[in-house]
Structures are given as C-alpha cells and as structure tokens.
Amino acid sequence: MNPLVKAQNLSYKINDKKLFQGISFELLKGKALHIQGENGSGKTTLLRMVCGLTKPSKGNLIIKTDKEVCFIGHKNAIKQYLNIEDNLALMNLNNHQDLQKYLSIFNLEKSLDINIANLSFGQQKKISLLRLFLNSSDLIILDEPCVGLDTNSQEILVDFLKKELANGKGIIYSSHILLDFDADSLGI
C-alpha cells in the first residue's frame, strides 16, 4: 500500500539555526500521526511543510493525493466583519449536504446572520472547524484543533476523526490536549 505522505530526513533552518533535523515518517491511509514536542520545537513548521506552505531546507517530502489538503491551523481563516452565512459561502461550504447537521450540533443554526466578531473565541473555532467536518480531502492536517473547544465538542471532533480514519483518510495532527484515538506518535 502506498503511503499518503512519505518524509525522509526533513530538516528546517531559520537564519542558519536548525529548528529540527533528520525527521522521517510515513503515513498510510487510515492512519493517524500525532506530532509531539515542546513549544518551539517546530511542530507547526512541520505541519505547514506537509501542506506545502513551507519548504524543507533539506530532505524529501512526497505527498500522494490528488485532492486538496485540509488544513486547520492557528489562524481561523474566517472574516471578522462577515456573518456566518457569508463566511460559509467564502469557504464554499454553504451548499454542503451535511452543513445543517453540524450547525445544529454546534448550536449555530439560529445565529447565521450574526457577525463573527460578536461570537466567542470557541464559537469562532467551531466555524473554522466546519472546514474540517465538511472536507473532501484525503489528507487532514490539524494544528492544535482543540484550543478553545469545550469537552463536548472535543468528543464530537474525536468521533469525527475516528470515522474519517475508518474511511481511509490520513490524519497528521499536533495537540497538547490528548485526543482519544489510535495514533502513531512522532517526537521532534
């Protein structure tokens, strides 16, 4: 079986200072990879590397998927001055079949015309997670997805990720809050 992501000997430098080096891993379909490390060890950089945003200073990174990568980073990628409906339109999710289901799970279906700026941090995070819940990609990359989420939503997230793994998708994530599902771990 072909791995979704194959990394060999990745290293990254900022201003000639090594952030990390010699990182190799493989991600098969239906598997998850938990990237662990201290603050500033380069978890975010590694995840962005897999997305193709950052280029490794050395090493090989092969990603085998025809579809776009689903990436949830620190930044929510939602517009503060627009309401939820418009934001969903921008994310191209407003006609998705499962949209109503997740809106009602997160109690957001009645506040579609509220500006994002009036929502709490956690609610904003939930909207940005809709990008994950309604994704159509093979590879999911999550950078601290649980920040600001209540335990209830964390459980929803974990259930969803388990379902995605069963569907044969690959997940790479980093999280300081332990997510309760099977994952290989990679320390950097």
Place this chain on the structure above:
Amino acid sequence: MEVIKFEFLKLLKKSRGWLGPILVFVLIMIAYPLTVEVSDIELSQSFFSILWIAALLVTMLATEDIFLEDFNDGVLEQYAILQKSLSFIIGSKVFVYWLVIGVPISIIGSIFCIGTTNQSALGYQILPILLVSTYIFMNVFSFGNALSLTKGSVLGTLVTLPLLLPLLIILGKVVIAINFDLNYLGFLFLLLGILSIIIIIIPMIISYIIRAHLE
C-alpha cells in the same frame, strides 16, 4: 469566476475598504481649489497634476490591506494550499479592487475634469486614460504592499513609488497631447500595452512573494 465573486463579497461588505478611498478622492478634488486663487485658468492648469497625484494616493490607500487582512486571518494560507493557481487568485483580487474602487474614481475624476475645465470632450478623453492608469497603479501598489506585507504600507510605497514615475510622466504628456489635439490614441495604446504586461507579470511576482511570506 468564483474567486471574483467571493472577493466582491468580501470587499463590498467592508465599506471602509472601498467607500473610504473614493471619499478621500472626492475630498482631495474638493480641497485643492481652496489652495489656489479661484480663477478658472489657474484651476484648470493645476487640475491634472492634482488629479494624477490624487489617483496615485488613493490607489495607494485602497491597496493598503489588500493582502494584509487575508494574511492576518489565515485566508491567504488557505488560498496557498488550494490547487488553483495563486497568481490567478491575486490577479482577480486586484481586478475586483480596481472594479470597486478604480472605476468609480475614474468616473468621478472625469466628472470633476468636465466641471473644472468646462470641456466635456476632455472628460470623455480623460476617462479611459484614468481607467487604465488606476489599474496599473493598483497592480504596482499591490506589489509594494505584498513586499512590505507585515511591515506597514509606508515601506511598500517608498519602494514602489519610484517605479511609477515613468507612468506619471506619460500621464503628463497625455494631457499635453489632448490639449494640442495630438496623438491621443497612441498614448492610450501605450498605456494599454504597459497594462497588458503588468497584468500578467505582477500577479506572478506577488504570488512568489506571498509564498515566501507564508513560509
């Protein structure tokens, strides 16, 4: 097309983003007659230099956070991992900005031109020139603001304004050409030629710069 639609939605909902520059333009157009003695000759003599400078300043203000906002809230990194070409997205972004801000400015500018010089033919002739030149301004300032993305637009302006000086010279020549009934169409085609080069190259350069910023 979807990209253009979304960019429209984003820009139109943010009224300070598009209405602000247009109003500033109108204010400059109203303000400059106050600084000269009100005699028609002097007004129409200085009108065009004020017009070009105002168009320059306002396009500069308008493109100030063309990429900054998307960069800060993370939309830009989502764009960058899409399979669509980033330079196409950037090109359509600049196009939308021009459509929403540049076109009204050009129309208002030519109305003021008719009002100041009392020659309606001049207004019609200046309108296409304004349309093309604001588009060029928008492109070049977007380049500058992409360079100085997180460092404020002063740096971007400092860096790109020298690049625009040849264009200002051409615009000055255009006015002379119109006044003396010379080769007006030639100038228009010259500007269109410059635009057609810029419109392709600048988005490519900007997308390279933005990718470097996201790294």
Place this chain on the structure above:
Amino acid sequence: MFDIEFNSLAEALLMQSQNGQNHGIYVWSVILIVTLCISISFIFYKYKIKEISKKIK
C-alpha cells in the same frame, strides 16, 4: 603638458577663472565632500568588521 596651471597655493585655492569668478570654493567643497564620504565609509566598514570580529571571538 605637465605644467602646473597655478603659480601659488593661494591661487590654487581661489581658482580664479577668466571671467573673473572664483571657482575654488566649489571645487574644494566637492573635494571635501568626496573625501569625507569615501573615508567615512572606509572607516565605518573597518570599524564594523572589527566590532563583529570581537563579538564572535
């Protein structure tokens, strides 16, 4: 070909032209500016290199 144009130092400083104007002040101020700029840049770079070398040591 190698005759010196001026007879004395004072004449060279003044550099009176045929039209009666003294051009010395212009010529000498330009010389001053050029020497200042060049020598200051030399000193600046030498100093900076020394400074950074000390730091690395």
Place this chain on the structure above:
Amino acid sequence: MFQVNRAYPYIFYLSLITYLFSIFWGLFVTPEDFVQGNSYRIIYLHVPASFISQSLYLAMAIASAVYLIWKVKLSVYLVRSIAPIGAVTTFIALTSGSIWGIPTWGTWWVWDARIVSTLILFIMYLGLISLHDSFNNNEKADKFLSILVLVGSVNIPIIKMSVEWWSTLHQPASITLSEKPAIDLVMLYPLFGSIIGFTGLIACLVILSSKLQIIKREKNKSWVKDYV
C-alpha cells in the same frame, strides 16, 4: 574570499594612487576650460561617481538574478553590501552635481533628466536597504531584496528614457549636462584615470562591505570563527 583578502591592499593602494594622481592632474595641470572656467574641474570627481552609481545597480541586478536562479547565497550578500555604497556614490554624484551647477547654471537644482533619475536611483538604494533591514527572517529578506532589485533594473532604463523625454519638452536644452563642450584629450586622460581609480576604491569598499555581510550572516560557521 582569502584570495580577495590578499589582493585587497594591492587594489586599494594602486587605485588610491591612480585616483589621487588623476585628481591632482585634473585639478592643477589641465588647462582651464574656455566656457566653464575652473569649475569644470569638478568633472574629475563628479563623473566617476555618477558612472559608478549606475554600474553598481547593474552589478546588483546581475547578482540578484544569480541568487534567484541558482540560489547562490554569496551573491545576495553582495547585493546587500552594494546597496549602501550605491547610496553613497549617488549622494556624491548628486551633491557634486548641484555644487557644480551653481557656477555653471546659476542654480544648484535643475529639473534635468539626469539629475532626476539620479535622485530616483538614490531613493531606490535607500528603499532597498530599508526593505532588507525590516525583515527578521534573512532568507525572506534576501528573496524580497533580489526581486525588488530585478524589478527596479527593468524600470531604471525606462525611468531614464521617460525622464529624458519629459525634460526635453519642458526644459531649454542649453542647460542639460549632455551637451558638454567637446572635451580635449588633455582633459580626457585624467578623467579616465580618475574613473579607474574611483572604481578601484569603490571595489575596495564593496569588498569590505561584503566581508562584513559574510561575517555577519555566517557567524555561526566554524570557518568564520577560524578566520576571525
């Protein structure tokens, strides 16, 4: 770099001697100009500076193209180290030009094509420096610097052409620099000498400045520590 270091004193003293000798020749030996009087002697200081200020930009453009295509780090260090020296030489060209203008044109500033394009060049040099210095991530700064230099290098001939086009209509042609009185050979030799000498001196400055850049940027490398 070590070869350059060894050659440096030779270049420095040779060009210094050439420069001083040519300046001396130009200032005291060459005959007075018939039209401009003694003030024409500024030419021996002004022309080398303005020649160098433009060729330095060309050098920067080549170096940044090399950086963007082959990713040679050394060439972007060169770009960064040339920029301040380019600013200094354009400054010299501008000030010497405007001082020269007082006796010849009767005014220290004329909206002349060459002057304006030199002034723009000066601003561009400063803009390049401030752009590079405002980024903490060196690689990012290098990329942006070389892009801007390349875009500018496309634009500089355009600026020159357009500015000349602009000033020929507005300005009576009698006071453009381009219409120099035909230079006599006696005056030309020291001019060549001063250009060569000044180029050598500026080359020395570029060597020093790039040395500084290399040490600054590679200070964690062991060979730099050995060298220092």
